[in-house]
Amino acid sequence: MRQQKRERHGKILAALGLASNLRVTDLARQLGVSTETIRRDFDELTHAGMLNRTYGGAVSSLGASNTTGxxxxxxxxxxxxxxxxxxxxxxxxxxxxxxxxxxxxxxxxxxxxxxxxxxxxxxxxxxxxxxxxxxxxxxxxxxxxxxxxxxxxxxxxxxxxxxxxxxxxxxxxxxxxxxxxxxxxxxxxxxxxxxxxxxxxxxxxxxxxxxxxxxxxxxxxxxxxxxxxxxxxxxxxxxxxxxxxxxxxxxxx
Amino acid sequence: MRQQKRERHGKILAALGLASNLRVTDLARQLGVSTETIRRDFDELTHAGMLNRTYGGAVSSLGASNTTGxxxxxxxxxxxxxxxxxxxxxxxxxxxxxxxxxxxxxxxxxxxxxxxxxxxxxxxxxxxxxxxxxxxxxxxxxxxxxxxxxxxxxxxxxxxxxxxxxxxxxxxxxxxxxxxxxxxxxxxxxxxxxxxxxxxxxxxxxxxxxxxxxxxxxxxxxxxxxxxxxxxxxxxxxxxxxxxxxxxxxxxx
DNA sequence: ACTAAATTGTTGAAATTTCAACAATTGCAT
DNA sequence: ATGCAATTGTTGAAATTTCAACAATTTAGT
The missing domain is CATH 3.40.50.1360 (Rossmann fold)
Structure with a gap:
């Protein structure tokens, strides 16, 4: 099941490209896993600098903020x-x-x-x-x-x-x-x-x-x-x- | 007092440029108003298409379409x-x-x-x-x-x-x-x-x-x-x- | 098959946000 | 000054999220 996790992380990142912000609950339902799993995924991806948490969700860390920042x-x-x-x-x-x-x-x-x-x-x-x-x-x-x-x-x-x-x-x-x-x-x-x-x-x-x-x-x-x-x-x-x-x-x- | 509202809206927009996502609570403390005021500001700015709500906060609408929420x-x-x-x-x-x-x-x-x-x-x-x-x-x-x-x-x-x-x-x-x-x-x-x-x-x-x-x-x-x-x-x-x-x-x- | 480690799910309580209703305040016009 | 309308603050209950602990499941190696 190690691979499923990587797959999920990829999907999360892809989803971030479409939607500027994601919600834990929606993503859990969408990917068919529990909210806690998504939460843990977010933690890991945050640690890797790929996204930023929000209350209840996450946003891309590649946003417009750092373009001219x-x-x-x-x-x-x-x-x-x-x-x-x-x-x-x-x-x-x-x-x-x-x-x-x-x-x-x-x-x-x-x-x-x-x-x-x-x-x-x-x-x-x-x-x-x-x-x-x-x-x-x-x-x-x-x-x-x-x-x-x-x-x-x-x-x-x-x-x-x-x-x-x-x-x-x-x-x-x-x-x-x-x-x-x-x-x-x-x-x-x-x-x-x-x-x-x-x-x-x-x-x-x-x-x-x-x-x-x-x-x-x-x-x-x-x-x-x-x-x-x-x-x-x-x-x-x-x-x-x-x-x-x-x-x-x-x-x- | 109408002016304070516009000022706040401007500050919110400006803050969105610095941080890709904002939280209602933080912004309320930062601008010295109640959370309900920020919430109402967010509603109005959302209506103008300037930002998207997240649970507990808001993100810039300049990204892409948002399929959640x-x-x-x-x-x-x-x-x-x-x-x-x-x-x-x-x-x-x-x-x-x-x-x-x-x-x-x-x-x-x-x-x-x-x-x-x-x-x-x-x-x-x-x-x-x-x-x-x-x-x-x-x-x-x-x-x-x-x-x-x-x-x-x-x-x-x-x-x-x-x-x-x-x-x-x-x-x-x-x-x-x-x-x-x-x-x-x-x-x-x-x-x-x-x-x-x-x-x-x-x-x-x-x-x-x-x-x-x-x-x-x-x-x-x-x-x-x-x-x-x-x-x-x-x-x-x-x-x-x-x-x-x-x-x-x-x-x- | 067996074990150990990693991953995922479940649960309940705590923290946070939302929402609606109402009160207080402020700004503006008469 | 007075009254009206808009803005803002307050409150408590409902909804949602977080968090930690533990159980169940899956994976990898032997």
């Missing part, structure tokens, strides 16, 4: 400081645009906590949901093709929509910062960022130190068009020089 | 049957519109599992995220004001955007089905639904039996404009009669 934690504290500093820069805003990325979502959470009675236009799902907490903020979603990895809308519809806007500030993230300008690893996002850039009085770029000197094909702006750069470490000398020449206000937190 | 979500199995039946009705579609609600999110999950190379236009975050995994489906988000409780876009921008579309099918949910027509509990959603209705060759309404004879102020359609109704139980006689007179094709699964 580790990466986000890496600069968690830094992003928090960047977000807090960025919010102080837009305290007088009445309407603003916010781009996509881990840092901008953090900024949105800070805005939700500190500002009131403003309007935010965004193409990032995470930003919209972060701002929804605050009942006094109106959130406008930009149309477009949904981009799963960035959880944002992109494409022509997004860019056309932006043409009819003009706001106080635009807050953008960046995965790369070079002498040429800020860039994004995702071309579709870069295109939307570029379109956003022209639609605001002032442009604030936020990025942590990991973006320094990272070069991506899709640069979305020239430095002279950027008003402020908020980051968590002193940029390398060459970049620093370009920033000064381009009159970009630098904020290191 | 008859008692957890009272109409879980029914919704699954409705979703499966609905997909068979649109198997020949090349482009379709999908509305918001727990049932339509489930339909989207089924579509992601079964259809390929189609375009879906939606205003519901949950629908977009459900379809994202299937690499062959193009998802277009409708612009508009973000509505936290329904996790959908609404308002004038959404309705104007819809005017430029014409698709094969539109799939809508309904919180109430009366002799007058299908209705939504949320006026903003009803307005978008009404706008969607005119932009498709055929209109399919999906609703579980709990919607029968529920009357809301915001009816979004007359029955003659509905092509099919997919539900899980025989409607009451009066409604049945109206459906027949209005030539609504009825599908009970």
């Amino acid at each position: 580790a990466k986000q934690d890496l600069f968690h504290a830094e992003r928090q400081r960047i977000a807090e500093a960025t919010v102080t820069q837009v305290a007088d805003a009445r309407i603003l645009l916010i781009g996509s990325g881990a840092t901008t979502v953090r900024v949105a959470q800070q805005i939700a906590a500190q500002l009131k009675n403003i309007t935010v236009v965004t193409h990032a799902f995470g930003v919209a949901q972060a701002l929804a907490n605050n009942g006094t903020i109106e959130v406008m979603m930009i149309p477009g093709l949904y981009h799963p990895e960035e959880a944002s809308t992109t494409g022509g519809h997004a860019i056309v929509f932006l043409q009819s806007l003009y706001v106080d500030y635009v807050i953008l993230g960046a995965s790369g910062l070079t002498g040429d300008g800020p860039g994004s690893a995702v071309p579709e996002i870069a295109a939307v960022n570029a379109a956003m850039l022209g639609r605001a009085e002032k442009c604030i770029v936020t990025a942590d130190r990991s973006a320094f000197n990272l070069h991506y094909a899709t640069r979305y702006a020239d430095w002279p068009r950027v008003s402020k750069l908020v980051t968590d470490a002193q940029p390398p000398p060459a970049l620093l020089n370009t920033l000064r020449k381009s009159q970009v206000e630098l904020l290191v937190v | 008859a008692k957890q979500d009272l109409f879980h199995a029914e919704r699954q049957r409705i979703a499966e039946a609905t997909v068979t009705q649109v198997a020949d579609a090349r482009i379709l519109l999908i509305g918001s609600g727990a049932t339509t999110v489930r339909v989207a999950q089924q579509i992601a599992a079964q259809l390929k190379n189609i375009t879906v236009v939606t205003h519901a975050f949950g629908v977009a995220q459900a379809l994202a995994n299937n690499g062959t489906i193009e998802v277009m988000m409708i612009p508009g004001l973000y509505h936290p409780e329904e996790a959908s876009t609404t308002g004038g921008h959404a309705i104007v955007f819809l005017q430029s579309l014409y698709v094969d099918y539109v799939i809508l949910g309904a919180s109430g089905l009366t002799g007058d027509g299908p209705g939504s509990a949320v006026p903003e959603i009803a307005a978008v639904n009404a706008a969607m209705l005119g932009r498709a060759e055929k209109c399919i309404v999906t609703a579980d039996r709990s919607a029968f004879n529920l009357h809301y102020a915001t009816r979004y359609a007359d029955w003659p404009r509905v092509s099919k109704l997919v539900t899980d139980a025989q409607p009451p006689p009066a409604l049945l009669n109206t459906l027949r007179k209005s030539q609504v094709e009825l599908l009970v699964v």
Whole structure:
């Protein structure tokens, strides 16, 4: 009967692929064994790191939680400081645009906590949901093709929509910062960022130190068009020089 | 106090991003409210299609379809049957519109599992995220004001955007089905639904039996404009009669 | 066939969750 | 301020799960 156990474990894992969460009782009936057997199976599979227990059941440990989890934690504290500093820069805003990325979502959470009675236009799902907490903020979603990895809308519809806007500030993230300008690893996002850039009085770029000197094909702006750069470490000398020449206000937190 | 509720819902959603599964008890202690409050929050967020209940907790609905939990979500199995039946009705579609609600999110999950190379236009975050995994489906988000409780876009921008579309099918949910027509509990959603209705060759309404004879102020359609109704139980006689007179094709699964 | 070990089932009590009904509180409009 | 509606808290009983202990069954090796 040793083999039946392996078979069962395989079935359990397969079932987890179909259903995000399983219940001890259902699985016992489904596989024709007692609930205690399933419970013991869960224990073993949990120990092997294949699933996580819930009260009465189990969920896959391969869920969406760990996709970006580790990466986000890496600069968690830094992003928090960047977000807090960025919010102080837009305290007088009445309407603003916010781009996509881990840092901008953090900024949105800070805005939700500190500002009131403003309007935010965004193409990032995470930003919209972060701002929804605050009942006094109106959130406008930009149309477009949904981009799963960035959880944002992109494409022509997004860019056309932006043409009819003009706001106080635009807050953008960046995965790369070079002498040429800020860039994004995702071309579709870069295109939307570029379109956003022209639609605001002032442009604030936020990025942590990991973006320094990272070069991506899709640069979305020239430095002279950027008003402020908020980051968590002193940029390398060459970049620093370009920033000064381009009159970009630098904020290191 | 309405604001605290939205805040909590946002925190719950955020917590789901960190931990793939949450427990009612933990969340209650963490947010400093009673377990019953969390339970009610879960109910509402489930209705919006943002999460799935487990015994004692909840998991993100972004995973896959959930074949368990008859008692957890009272109409879980029914919704699954409705979703499966609905997909068979649109198997020949090349482009379709999908509305918001727990049932339509489930339909989207089924579509992601079964259809390929189609375009879906939606205003519901949950629908977009459900379809994202299937690499062959193009998802277009409708612009508009973000509505936290329904996790959908609404308002004038959404309705104007819809005017430029014409698709094969539109799939809508309904919180109430009366002799007058299908209705939504949320006026903003009803307005978008009404706008969607005119932009498709055929209109399919999906609703579980709990919607029968529920009357809301915001009816979004007359029955003659509905092509099919997919539900899980025989409607009451009066409604049945109206459906027949209005030539609504009825599908009970 | 026999034994020892592993696996699985059974049972009842304890812990936890759910559910419904009702009370208390809060927010908002008149 | 007053009243109404929405939100939240409280309570106790019912349903469900967990846990530990023990019994029954199956497997593997000799």
